[in-house]
Amino acid sequence: MNQSISINDVLSHFGITENTISKIHQRELDEQGYTIFHDVIDSTWLNLLRKKFEELIDREGEQAGIEANQMEGVRRLADLTNKGEIFDALYTHPLVLGAAYHVIKRPFKIVSLNGHDPMYKQGQQILHSDFGGERDGITFHQINSLWMLDDLCEENGATRVIPGSHRWLNMPRDQLQDLLAPHPDEVFITAPAGSMAVFNGQIWHGSTKNRNGNLRRVYHGAFCAREHKQQTDQRTHLRPETKARIDLHAQYILDVL
Numbered sequence: 001m002n003q004s005i006s007i008n009d010v011l012s013h014f015g016i017t018e019n020t021i022s023k024i025h026q027r028e029l030d031e032q033g034y035t036i037f038h039d040v041i042d043s044t045w046l047n048l049l050r051k052k053f054e055e056l057i058d059r060e061g062e063q064a065g066i067e068a069n070q071m072e073g074v075r076r077l078a079d080l081t082n083k084g085e086i087f088d089a090l091y092t093h094p095l096v097l098g099a100a101y102h103v104i105k106r107p108f109k110i111v112s113l114n115g116h117d118p119m120y121k122q123g124q125q126i127l128h129s130d131f132g133g134e135r136d137g138i139t140f141h142q143i144n145s146l147w148m149l150d151d152l153c154e155e156n157g158a159t160r161v162i163p164g165s166h167r168w169l170n171m172p173r174d175q176l177q178d179l180l181a182p183h184p185d186e187v188f189i190t191a192p193a194g195s196m197a198v199f200n201g202q203i204w205h206g207s208t209k210n211r212n213g214n215l216r217r218v219y220h221g222a223f224c225a226r227e228h229k230q231q232t233d234q235r236t237h238l239r240p241e242t243k244a245r246i247d248l249h250a251q252y253i254l255d256v257l
Helices: 007-013 023-031 043-063 085-092 094-104 240-245 248-254
Strands: 034-037 074-077 108-118 142-148 196-200 218-225
Touching (some): 023 094, 043 074, 085 218, 094 196, 094 218
Antiparallel strands (some): 074 108
């Protein structure tokens, strides 16, 4: 790894300070374990991201999402860092990097950049936590971001979260008999298209069933502390055209230096 690039260099390069995300967003991440940023994706970028989603789904067919994982009843995409310049801003956006550093509080890298769209009557996930390692309720290892290409609501399968559960020491499977059942404390991450939500990777959460069949496309960009493994190994998947396109600071985020 090139030791001349540090996390401080990366944060400075992308203009990130302790005030990049507001005190309200910081408090919500600390206390609730999630927060929502509105009007992050402008209309031009939003239309291009939607178009790219459909192009990749059509082009990849049954192989779509295979670089990470495929889910029955869900249109999945994966390894998006290598599938076009349009995705570069999703994993270098100051808001998502600022939120990642606020939660993780140490050098971090991307875990994966995927697409997710549950089809009608599909998409229900068990309550789970993205980080499966040991936890102390103080140290945090991962975040996930949801870039909303469509309005997210309870009827089309919005993600449910249990506020404050990022500080719990147990996993859902340790306390619950039915991981699909409604939880008394659950809330739904709902917001208009163009919004971006960030949640602590240790929070209990899960996508829900798309009950009305409306599009519910999101891009997931996850980040973890650099000592952990990536879901999609970027050093294995990195394409020459990607490396040629991005600077050293973006390469640091991908962990391909």
